[in-house]
Structures are given as structure tokens and as C-alpha cells.
Amino acid sequence: MDALQIEIEAGERTQTANKIAGSELLLRCLVEEGVTILFGYPGGAIMPVYDALYHYADKLEHILVRHEQGAVHAAQGYARVSGKVGVAISTSGPGATNLVTGLADALIDSTRIVCITGQVSAHLLGTDAFQEIDVINTTTPVTKWNIQVVEAKDIASAVARAFYIAKTGRPGPVLIDITKDAQNELIEESSYQKCHGIRTYKPKPVLNMLQVEDAAALINQARKPYLLAGQGILLSGASKELVAFSETTGIPVACTLLGLGSFPTDHPNYAGMLGMHGNYAANVNTNECDLLIGVGMRFDDRVTGNVDRYARQAKVIHIDIDKAEFNKAVKANVVVHADAKEALQALLCKCERRTHEEWVKSFRDLHAIEYEKVIGKEFHASGQITMGEVINKLSVITGGKAVLVTDVGQHQMVASRYYEFKDPGTQVTSGGAGTMGFALPAAIGAKLGQPDKQVVAVIGDGGFQMTLQELGTIMQYEIPVKIIILNNNFLGMVRQWQELFHEKRYSFTEMTNPDFVKIAEAYKIPAQRVTEREDVPGALKILVESRTPSLLEIVVGKEHNVFPMVPAGAGVADVLLEAPAV
Amino acid sequence: MNVESMKQDFTLEITADNGVSVLNRILNVLSRRRVRIKRVVAQEREGEFHRGAAVLLLDTTSDVVEKLKHQVEKIVEVEEAMYTEECGSFCESSEWNNKQIDQTKQDA
Numbered sequence: 001m002d003a004l005q006i007e008i009e010a011g012e013r014t015q016t017a018n019k020i021a022g023s024e025l026l027l028r029c030l031v032e033e034g035v036t037i038l039f040g041y042p043g044g045a046i047m048p049v050y051d052a053l054y055h056y057a058d059k060l061e062h063i064l065v066r067h068e069q070g071a072v073h074a075a076q077g078y079a080r081v082s083g084k085v086g087v088a089i090s091t092s093g094p095g096a097t098n099l100v101t102g103l104a105d106a107l108i109d110s111t112r113i114v115c116i117t118g119q120v121s122a123h124l125l126g127t128d129a130f131q132e133i134d135v136i137n138t139t140t141p142v143t144k145w146n147i148q149v150v151e152a153k154d155i156a157s158a159v160a161r162a163f164y165i166a167k168t169g170r171p172g173p174v175l176i177d178i179t180k181d182a183q184n185e186l187i188e189e190s191s192y193q194k195c196h197g198i199r200t201y202k203p204k205p206v207l208n209m210l211q212v213e214d215a216a217a218l219i220n221q222a223r224k225p226y227l228l229a230g231q232g233i234l235l236s237g238a239s240k241e242l243v244a245f246s247e248t249t250g251i252p253v254a255c256t257l258l259g260l261g262s263f264p265t266d267h268p269n270y271a272g273m274l275g276m277h278g279n280y281a282a283n284v285n286t287n288e289c290d291l292l293i294g295v296g297m298r299f300d301d302r303v304t305g306n307v308d309r310y311a312r313q314a315k316v317i318h319i320d321i322d323k324a325e326f327n328k329a330v331k332a333n334v335v336v337h338a339d340a341k342e343a344l345q346a347l348l349c350k351c352e353r354r355t356h357e358e359w360v361k362s363f364r365d366l367h368a369i370e371y372e373k374v375i376g377k378e379f380h381a382s383g384q385i386t387m388g389e390v391i392n393k394l395s396v397i398t399g400g401k402a403v404l405v406t407d408v409g410q411h412q413m414v415a416s417r418y419y420e421f422k423d424p425g426t427q428v429t430s431g432g433a434g435t436m437g438f439a440l441p442a443a444i445g446a447k448l449g450q451p452d453k454q455v456v457a458v459i460g461d462g463g464f465q466m467t468l469q470e471l472g473t474i475m476q477y478e479i480p481v482k483i484i485i486l487n488n489n490f491l492g493m494v495r496q497w498q499e500l501f502h503e504k505r506y507s508f509t510e511m512t513n514p515d516f517v518k519i520a521e522a523y524k525i526p527a528q529r530v531t532e533r534e535d536v537p538g539a540l541k542i543l544v545e546s547r548t549p550s551l552l553e554i555v556v557g558k559e560h561n562v563f564p565m566v567p568a569g570a571g572v573a574d575v576l577l578e579a580p581a582v
Numbered sequence: 583m584n585v586e587s588m589k590q591d592f593t594l595e596i597t598a599d600n601g602v603s604v605l606n607r608i609l610n611v612l613s614r615r616r617v618r619i620k621r622v623v624a625q626e627r628e629g630e631f632h633r634g635a636a637v638l639l640l641d642t643t644s645d646v647v648e649k650l651k652h653q654v655e656k657i658v659e660v661e662e663a664m665y666t667e668e669c670g671s672f673c674e675s676s677e678w679n680n681k682q683i684d685q686t687k688q689d690a
Contacts (some may be wrong), residue, residue, distance in 0.1 A: 137603070137606060140603050140607055140610060141608050141610050141614070144658070145602065145658045147602075148602065149600075165658055198658060199599070199661070200598065200599050200659050200660060200661040201658045202656065202657075314630050323652050323654070323655070324649070324652035324653045324655070324656050326652070327648075327649070328649060481647065
């Protein structure tokens with residue numbers, strides 16, 4: 001052996017004076033990228049990395065989840081509230097495929113995460129070895145970028161590029177698959193070089209002032225302009241610019257599901273939430289405006305309804321960082337290919353100070369109709385507890401300042417519409433993918449990403465049972481996440497559709513549920529079940545003020561429906577406030 | 583007018599860094615939209631093994647091919663995507679392929 005290479009044995013960990021293993025190099029790279037927390041689950045092909053992690057406890061906190069899907073959703077929740085890159089780690093084969101749902105979710109919702117998977121040694125690739133799955137081909141459709149590393153010398157550059165790609169431009173998920181032999185291989189130490197550019201990748205468009213001027217001209221001419229704010233506002237940190245733009249131009253602002261929090265809900269120009277279960281005014285006035293300005297949003301089909309009947313009367317300005325979104329769903333008269341913040345700043349200089357009082361008032365008038373027919377009835381209901389009244393009370397108790405993490409279904413739509421978000425980055429949900437089971441692990445990540453903020457997960461009884469094993473993670477690390485299960489003993493949204501559009505044939509949507517309180521208590525999480533209206537405020541207060549993780553199950557109306565609703569295939573102006581007469 | 587009758591030949595030319603899964607990513611974009619690939623040639627650039635080009639003859643509509651161009655250009659390794667109507671450009675670009683086929687025939 002070379003005399004200069006003195007082997008230092010630490011368990012099975014091998015290091016030489018001048019060389020380190022690929023596994024340790026990976027961790028050093030993560031530290032260099034500013035990573036402080038990992039969500040993961042060990043296994044055979046990632047064991048060298050876990051062995052190295054044992055010695056990195058002071059630099060990298062590892063959260064042992066109970067399923068790899070939990071790791072990726074936790075990384076998403078962490079990324080969404082912290083603005084940092086979330087990191088998930090798993091082994092090969094099923095460990096890697098369990099990440100796929102979260103990767104797909106992060107891709108459609110533009111969430112910056114890096115997933116690291118172990119892989120069988122290079123000589124076993126393609127041989128159907130134990131826990132060998134072609135992770136690159138499996139994850140190609142659900143990642144912004146992925147790479148397989150088979151030599152330790154390529155680890156640092158792969159990590160550098162992965163983080164750069166994940167967080168620049170339109171953010172997204174990236175996966176690094178590292179063979180076990182590369183993890184074990186010893187290589188010379190060298191200093192880490194962060195990535196600052198890739199020849200073929202142009203994440204930041206140069207603002208085209210001609211496009212800005214065209215957009216400003218349309219805005220200055222418009223009599224009934226209407227701005228739709230998407231998550232791009234939050235990702236570019238443009239909330240202040242959006243408020244300033246709205247106040248200067250007098251333009252009302254509605255938010256997409258993922259754009260909630262980008263504009264204060266108590267602002268006089270706030271028009272509500274868009275979409276299939278969005279607010280009445282926000283939907284109806286889409287087909288009344290003369291100019292529609294989409295900023296950092298993609299005219300998702302849940303927002304547009306039947307696109308052939310969507311804002312046909314209006315001119316459209318589309319501002320987005322992703323060129324592929326232009327004219328994908330809705331034809332635009334003017335596109336501005338730019339970061340939302342830059343575009344709004346530039347437009348602010350070009351747009352005239354205006355008010356549109358009558359136009360803004362029309363939103364309030366329509367909202368009054370919604371309040372009379374829907375909101376008031378939910379907030380002041382008799383009979384069974386409604387989801388709406390629970391969320392309304394939660395919003396009041398937390399002052400709209402908590403991070404609200406929701407799952408998917410009826411409770412998600414109700415929570416998104418009635419929780420009065422005051423700040424950017426306080427809403428975490430699964431939008432484009434609609435992933436049930438998202439909320440509980442995402443809330444874990446959100447709490448670790450914003451430890452000083454109250455984090456409340458609102459989940460349905462169906463979605464909760466998809467990832468409830470993560471209560472174990474909450475227990476082990478004593479993560480003070482507050483969990484509210486809105487239990488209607490149904491897969492409520494599907495049941496609603498069955499009631500309205502399938503003649504009430506409740507095909508496999510009713511659930512016989514376990515005792516959620518006992519489940520929580522088995523994980524040493526204090527829990528309470530509420531069935532009576534008068535107990536709701538007190539129980540919510542106890543939950544919110546608790547210093548420990550806690551769970552509150554609230555039994556809500558079994559067959560309550562969520563309105564407003566744009567039925568499938570209908571135009572946004574055909575939004576229903578109640579069930580159609582049979 | 584029905585969509586089938588609006589379809590025609592388009593040649594999509596793509597230059598990209600030649601990574602392991604780049605061609606897969608390009609084909610994924612096409613397959614997601616159920617675009618029929620009539621012909622495809624992919625090759626490394628001479629003397630630049632890390633850079634490559636792909637030329638695809640597609641049967642689709644002008645609306646879809648415009649969207650495909652932008653979606654393909656989102657792929658990190660893709661430098662540029664351009665399309666032209668008909669197969670003229672494809673035939674020109676695929677000269678290399680034809681030469682290879684001729685060579686194979688001669689070898690046989």
C-alpha cells in the first residue's frame with residue numbers, strides 16, 4: 001500500500017488520507033449546496049451513503065420516514081415553504097419506484113426537489129439483479145432532469161447540476177441514481193464547484209420590452225381587466241409587485257389553487273379562487289372581462305373548464321417563465337416570456353394609474369350571491385357539522401397566518417376557499433397531480449422547513465389512510481404538526497360526482513373507518529374526536545395551542561356537497577351554486 | 583374540419599447534448615401527444631461525440647408541432663428544435679442515414 005495512503009477504519013467506512021468514498025463525497029456535496037435535512041429510507045443499494053450519514057449527523061439531519069412516498073412528499077412540503085431545495089433519498093428498485101408519485105406531483109406543481117436513489121453496482125445493470133429497476137427510464141417522464149452515476153468522479157458534477165436545474169427557471173424535480181460501486185469507490189478529494197450554467201439550458205429568459213409594451217398597451221386600453229395569479233408569483237417572490245400592480249392599475253386579482261397566498265385575501269381587489277370549485281365571482285367574471293392577464297399560471301383545465309367556452313370575449317396576456325405554456329391551452333394575444341417579478345416590475349412602469357370601481361364592485365356583488373346561497377349556509381349551518389364552518393373557525397383562530405397543508409378532495413377545495421391566507425408560502429397542497437396521501441408527509445416537511453410557523457394539515461378520512469404510517473415519523477422526531485381529519489366516512493368528492501352525475505350510485509366510495517383517535521394514541525399523539533358543533537371551537541383552540549403534535553378528528557356531514565362547482569365539460573360561467581334540479 | 587384531415591408531414595430537427603436519456607425524453611414528448619413518427623435519424627456530430635442531432639419525420643398538425651417544438655426545447659440537454667413542413671428538410675438532413683443504408687447494402 002502507498003505509504004501516503006493511511007487507511008482509517010471507522011466501522012465499515014473506509015477513508016484514506018487523500019481519498020474519500022463516493023458516498024461521503026455525495027454528503028459533502030449536499031452540505032456544500034446548503035442542505036441541512038434529508039428525508040429518506042435506507043436499503044441495500046444505498047447503504048454506503050447511509051453508513052457515511054452516520055458520521056454526518058452534525059451537518060445533515062436525516063428524517064427516517066415510514067415509506068419512500070412519505071420522503072418525497074416531505075421534501076416537497078419542505079421546499080414549498082422554505083424556498084430551498086428539498087432532498088429525498090431511497091434505495092433502488094421499489095425504494096425508487098415509491099418515489100414516482102411524488103416526482104410526478106413535484107413536476108406538475110413546479111416543486112424544487114432532488115431525489116437520490118441507490119442502484120445496483122454497474123456490472124449488474126441490465127441483468128435483472130435483486131432490486132434492480134431501470135430508474136432512469138422509469139422516472140424520465142416525471143422529472144425535469146435525471147442522471148445515473150456509475151463512477152465516483154461524476155458524483156460532484158451530477159449533484160451540482162441537479163441542484164442548479166431543480167431550482168432555476170421553472171423549478172422541478174431532479175433524480176440522481178448512483179450505483180453502489182460508485183458509492184464505495186475511493187477518489188481523490190477536490191473542492192466542490194457549484195453549477196452556474198449549462199450550455200444548452202436557458203432557465204432565465206431575457207425580458208423583451210416589446211412584449212411588455214404590447215401588454216401595457218392592452219392593459220391601458222382595457223375597461224374590465226382581470227388578473228389571474230398562479231404559483232409563478234410565489235416562486236419568483238413577486239407578491240409585493242403583484243399587490244402594487246393591482247393597486248396602481250385597479251385590476252382585480254384571482255388566484256389559482258397553487259397561487260393562493262400570492263395576493264392577500266382581505267385586499268379589496270381580491271376576486272377569489274379560480275377553478276372547478278373556486279369562487280362564483282372569480283369564475284363568472286372570467287367570461288365578462290375584456291382582458292385576461294395570466295401571470296405565472298398555465299390555464300389548467302380545472303381553471304378553464306370547457307376551453308371552447310372560456311373567456312372568448314377577452315383579449316389574453318400570458319406572462320410565464322415557461323415558453324411551452326404559451327398557447328398550450330388558451331391562445332394569447334400577447335405573451336411575455338419572463339420571470340413574473342421582472343415582468344410585473346416592468347409593467348408597473350408602463351401602465352397608467354387607473355381605477356375600475358364598477359368592475360371591481362361586480363365581483364363583490366357576485367360574491368354576495370355566493371355568500372347567500374353557499375357560504376352563509378355553511379358557516380351558520382344547523383344539523384351536521386360542515387367542513388366550511390370548521391375551516392372558517394380555524395382561519396379565525398390562526399389569523400390566517402398558519403401554513404395550511406391540504407390533501408386532495410372536498411376538504412381541499414373547502415379549505416383553499418375559506419382559509420384566509422395572509423402571507424405568501426402558507427399554502428401547501430397537491431394541485432396538478434391531485435395526489436391523495438400528500439398532506440401528512442408534506443406537513444412534516446413544511447414544519448421542518450418553517451419551524452417557527454404553525455403548520456396545520458387538513459385531511460380527509462380517505463387521504464389520511466393513504467399515508468398514515470407517517471404518524472410514526474411524527475412520533476419519532478416529535479414534530480409538532482397539527483392534524484385535522486374532516487371525516488365524512490366517504491371518498492367525498494367522488495361520492496359528490498356520483499350523486500350529481502351518476503344518479504347517486506355510490507360505487508365503492510363509502511368507507512368503514514378505523515378509530516382515528518386510537519391510531520393516533522398508538523403513536524403517542526394526543527387526539528380528540530368531535531361530533532358536536534359546540535365542541536368545535538374549543539377543540540380547534542386546544543389543537544392550535546398545543547406544543548406537541550396532535551390530531552383532531554371532526555365528524556362532518558356524510559353527504560355534504562362542495563359548491564360552487566363547474567361541472568365537467570361546462571364553461572366557467574355555468575358554475576353551479578347548488579345541485580341542479582332533477 | 584376533423585383533426586386527421588389537418589395532419590401533414592413535418593420535419594422536426596433537434597440538436598442536443600448527447601446524454602443517456604435525451605432521445606428517450608424527446609420521444610416521450612411525442613408519445614404523450616400520440617404523435618406518429620414516420621422516420622427518425624439520430625446521430626452524433628462528427629468529431630463531437632457529446633453532441634448530437636435528431637431528425638424526425640412526423641405526421642401531425644401545425645398546431646401540435648408548434649407545441650412539440652417548445653416542449654422539446656424544455657429538455658435540459660436540447661440546444662434547439664426547429665420544424666419545417668413536408669419532408670424536404672428531413673430528406674436533406676437524413677442524407678447521412680441514406681449513405682449508411684447504401685453502405686450497409688454494399689457491405690452485404
